[in-house]
Amino acid sequence: xxxxxxxxxxxxxxxxxxxxxxxxxxxxxxxxxxxxxxxxxxxxxxxxxxxxxxxxxxxxxxxxxxxxxxxxxxxxxxxxxxxxxxxxxxxxxxxxxxxxxxxxxxxxxxxxxxxxxxxxxxxxxxxxxxxxxxxxxxxxxxxxxxxxxxxxxxxxxxxxxxxxxxxxxxxxxxxxxxxxxxxxxxxxxxxxxxxxxxxxxxxxxxxxxxxxxxxxxxxxxxxxxxxxxxxxxxxxxxxxxxxxxxxxxxxxxxxxxxxxxxxxxxxxxxxxxxxxxxxxxxxxxxxxxxxxxxxxxxxxxxxxxxxxxxxxxxxxxxxxxxxxxx
Amino acid sequence: xxxxxxxxxxxxxxxxxxxxxxxxxxxxxxxxxxxxxxxxxxxxxxxxxxxxxxxxxxxxxxxxxxxxxxxxxxxxxxxxxxxxxxxxxxxxxxxxxxxxxxxxxxxxxxxxxxxxxxxxxxxxxxxxxxxxxxxxxxxxxxxxxxxxxxxxxxxxxxxxxxxxxxxxxxxxxxxxxxxxxxxxxxxxxxxxxxxxxxxxxxxxxxxxxxxxxxxxxxxxxxxxxxxxxxxxxxxxxxxxxxxxxxxxxxxxxxxxxxxxxxxxxxxxxxxxxxxx
Numbered sequence: 001x002x003x004x005x006x007x008x009x010x011x012x013x014x015x016x017x018x019x020x021x022x023x024x025x026x027x028x029x030x031x032x033x034x035x036x037x038x039x040x041x042x043x044x045x046x047x048x049x050x051x052x053x054x055x056x057x058x059x060x061x062x063x064x065x066x067x068x069x070x071x072x073x074x075x076x077x078x079x080x081x082x083x084x085x086x087x088x089x090x091x092x093x094x095x096x097x098x099x100x101x102x103x104x105x106x107x108x109x110x111x112x113x114x115x116x117x118x119x120x121x122x123x124x125x126x127x128x129x130x131x132x133x134x135x136x137x138x139x140x141x142x143x144x145x146x147x148x149x150x151x152x153x154x155x156x157x158x159x160x161x162x163x164x165x166x167x168x169x170x171x172x173x174x175x176x177x178x179x180x181x182x183x184x185x186x187x188x189x190x191x192x193x194x195x196x197x198x199x200x201x202x203x204x205x206x207x208x209x210x211x212x213x214x215x216x217x218x219x220x221x222x223x224x225x226x227x228x229x230x231x232x233x234x235x236x237x238x239x240x241x242x243x244x245x246x247x248x249x250x251x252x253x254x255x256x257x258x259x260x261x262x263x264x265x266x267x268x269x270x271x272x273x274x275x276x277x278x279x280x281x282x283x284x285x286x287x288x289x290x291x292x293x294x295x296x297x298x299x300x301x302x303x304x305x306x307x308x309x310x311x312x313x314x315x316x317x318x319x320x321x322x323x324x325x326x
Numbered sequence: 327x328x329x330x331x332x333x334x335x336x337x338x339x340x341x342x343x344x345x346x347x348x349x350x351x352x353x354x355x356x357x358x359x360x361x362x363x364x365x366x367x368x369x370x371x372x373x374x375x376x377x378x379x380x381x382x383x384x385x386x387x388x389x390x391x392x393x394x395x396x397x398x399x400x401x402x403x404x405x406x407x408x409x410x411x412x413x414x415x416x417x418x419x420x421x422x423x424x425x426x427x428x429x430x431x432x433x434x435x436x437x438x439x440x441x442x443x444x445x446x447x448x449x450x451x452x453x454x455x456x457x458x459x460x461x462x463x464x465x466x467x468x469x470x471x472x473x474x475x476x477x478x479x480x481x482x483x484x485x486x487x488x489x490x491x492x493x494x495x496x497x498x499x500x501x502x503x504x505x506x507x508x509x510x511x512x513x514x515x516x517x518x519x520x521x522x523x524x525x526x527x528x529x530x531x532x533x534x535x536x537x538x539x540x541x542x543x544x545x546x547x548x549x550x551x552x553x554x555x556x557x558x559x560x561x562x563x564x565x566x567x568x569x570x571x572x573x574x575x576x577x578x579x580x581x582x583x584x585x586x587x588x589x590x591x592x593x594x595x596x597x598x599x600x601x602x
Contacts, residue, residue, distance in 0.1 A: 019497070022502075022503075023422050024423075026418070026422070026502070026503035027417075027418035027419075027422035027424055027503070028424070030414035030415055030417060030418040031414075031415050031418050031419075031430070033411050033414070033415070034411045034412065034414075034415040034474065034478060037411060037470060037474060038434075038437060038474065038475070040452075041445075041449070041452075041467060041468065041470045041471045041474075042437045042440065042445065042471050044448065044452065045445035045447075045448030045449040045451075045452055045471075046440075046444060046445050047448065048447070048448030048451055048452070049444060049445055049446065049447045049448035049449075050448075051448075052447050052448070057447075062447075062450075062451060063451070063454060063455075122344055125337075125340060125341060128337075130337070130338075130341070132341070136341055136344060136345055137588065137592075138585050138588055139344070139345045139349050140344065140345075140348045141584050141585070141588060141591070142348055142349060142352055142584075143348055143351075143352075144584075145528065145577070145580045145581050145583075145584040146352065146580070146581075147531065147532040147549075147550055147576065147577065147580070148532060148534065148550075149532070149534055149550035149551075149553050149554050150355075150573040150576065150577050151351070152554075153553060153554075153569050153570075153573055154351050154352070154354070154355045154570070154573060157354075157355070157566050157569070157570065158351060158354060160566075162367075163366075163367045163369065163566075164369075165354060165369045169369075199347070199348075199351070203348070204595065207592055207595055207596060208595070208596055211592075211596035257439075259441065260441035260442065260443065262442070262443065262534070262535050263534040263535065263550075266534075267554055278443075279441060279442075279443040279535075282443050282446075283443060283446070283535070283539075286446060286450075287539060292447050295447060296447045299441070299443045299444045299446060299447070300444065302441050302443060302444060303440075303441060303444035306441055307436075310436070310439075
C-alpha cells in the first residue's frame with residue numbers, strides 16, 4: 001500500500017467521522033424544540049404537582065405563595081391530642097383513598113382481562129378470510145372512534161333504570177324480574193362501567209392482536225396441518241406463543257389507560273363510592289374541595305404506582321417497548 | 327381450511343354478534359335523537375319517528391355551536407404544532423445513532439401514557455401564570471402533553487421503515503439532515519403524517535379532564551364538556567333527546583373520517599405497538 005492510499009483512506013475515515021458527528025449534532029438540534037416543549041408542559045407541571053403534595057396549598061393560596069411546606073403531612077400525619085390520644089390522618093390512612101385504590105385495581109384487572117379475551121376472539125375472526133371482512137373491521141372501529149363522553153352518555157341512556165333498552169331486553173326474555181338501576185345501585189355500578197369500557201376498547205385490543213397475528217407466517221399453519229395437528233393444539237402451541245409479544249404490548253397500553261381512568265367513571269356513575277377511582281378522587285379533592293395539597297398527594301401516589309407497575313412489567317415481562325432490539 | 331356447514335353457520339353467527347354489539351349502541355343513539363315527547367321513553371328497535379326537534383334545540387343553542395368551533399380550532403392547532411415539532415425530532419430518533427436514544431424513546435412513550443391527573447394541579451398553576459385560563463390556548467398548550475409524544479412515537483416507527491439507500495444517496499449528494507427531512511423524507515411521509523395527525527386529532531377532540539378544568543364559561547367549552555354538562559332542571563329531567571342529537575352531531579364526522587382512513591388508522595394504531 002502506497003502512502004497516498006493510506007492518506008486517502010484516513011481522510012475518508014476522517015470525513016465519515018465528521019459526517020457522523022455532524023448528524024449527531026443535527027439530531028440534538030432537532031430534538032431541542034421538542035424537549036423544551038415537553039419540559040414546559042410535562043416535566044415542570046409534574047414537578048409542581050409533586051411539590052404541592054408537600055404543602056397545604058388550597059384554592060386561595062395556590063397563586064400567592066402563601067402555602068406552607070408541611071412535609072409528608074398530606075400523606076400521613078401523627079397528631080397527639082391534648083388528652084394524649086394519638087390520631088393519624090392523611091391520604092395513606094384515608095378509607096376513601098384505599099377504596100379508590102381498590103376500585104382502580106379491580107377495574108383495571110377485570111377490564112384488561114376481558115378486553116384481551118374478547119380482543120383475541122375478534123382478532124382470530126378477522127384473521128380468517130370470509131366475505132364481508134372489510135365491513136366487520138369497519139364496524140368494530142365505530143366504538144373506538146366514539147368519544148368517551150358520548151359513549152358514557154349513550155350507555156347511560158341504554159342502561160337507564162326506567163326507560164333503558166337493556167332493562168327492557170332483559171325483562172322481555174326473562175333474565176331479570178324487575179328493572180335494575182345499573183349506574184345508580186352500588187352492586188351494579190362497576191358492572192355498568194366495565195360493560196362500557198369493554199365495549200369501547202376491545203376494538204383497539206383486537207386491532208393490535210390482529211397485527212400480531214398477521215405477522216405469523218402462513219406456512220407455520222400449513223406445516224402444523226400437514227403433520228395432522230388439530231386446530232386447538234395449533235392455537236395453543238403455535239399461535240399463542242408467537243402472539244405473546246403483541247399481547248404483552250397491547251396489555252400494557254390498555255393497563256396504563258385503565259389505571260388512570262377518569263372520564264367514563266366521572267360521567268357514568270358520578271358520586272358512586274363503588275366506582276370512584278384514584279383519578280376521580282384526586283380530581284374531586286382538587287376541583288370540588290380546593291384541597292391542592294391532598295389532591296396532589298393522591299395524584300402523586302397514582303403516578304408512583306403507575307411508574308412502579310410499568311417498570312416491573314417491562315422487567316419481568318421482558319417487553320421491548322422501544323423497539324431498539326429488533 | 328375447509329369448514330363444514332355447521333362450522334360455517336356458527337362462524338357467521340359469531341360475526342353477526344360482533345357487528346351487532348359494535349354498532350347497536352350508536353344506532354340506538356341515532357334513533358333516540360329523532361324521537362321526542364313520549365316516543366323517546368318507549369324502547370323500540372326500529373325507527374318509528376323522524377323528528378328533528380332535538381337537532382333544532384341543540385343547534386339553536388349558540389354555546390353548543392361555539393363549542394364545536396372551539397373543539398375544531400383547538401384540536402387542529404394542537405395537531406399542527408405537534409406535527410411540526412415531531413417531524414424533525416422523529417428523524418433524529420429514527421435515523422441517527424446517538425447515546426441515550428433508547429432512554430429518550432422510553433421517556434417519550436412514558437410521557438404519552440402519563441396519568442393526566444398527575445400534572446393537573448401543576449398545569450393549572452402554569453396555565454394561570456401564563457394568563458391562559460379559560461381560553462382555547464390553555465387547552466392547546468395542555469394537549470401538547472399527549473399529542474406531541476404520541477406523534478413523535480408513531481412518526482419514529484414510520485420513519486424507521488424508510489429505506490436506508492434513499493438517505494445514503496442523498497448524503498452522497500451532499501444533503502444536510504435538514505435537506506434530507508424536507509426534500510427527501512417529507513414527500514414519502516405524507517401518508518404517515520395524515521394518519522398520525524388524524525389519530526392525534528381524535529385524541530385532542532375527545533379529551534375531557536383538561537377541558538373540564540381549564541375552562542369555566544360556556545363560550546370557551548369544548549364539545550365533550552358541553553355534552554357532559556347538558557342537563558335539565560333536575561337530575562330526573564335529563565334531556566336525553568338533545569343529548570343524543572348532540573352526540574350524533576359530534577360523532578358522525580369522526581366515524582366518517584375513521585371509515586375513510588380505515589386502513590391507515592389501523593396501520594397507525596399498531597405502529598410502535600407491534601414490530602416485525
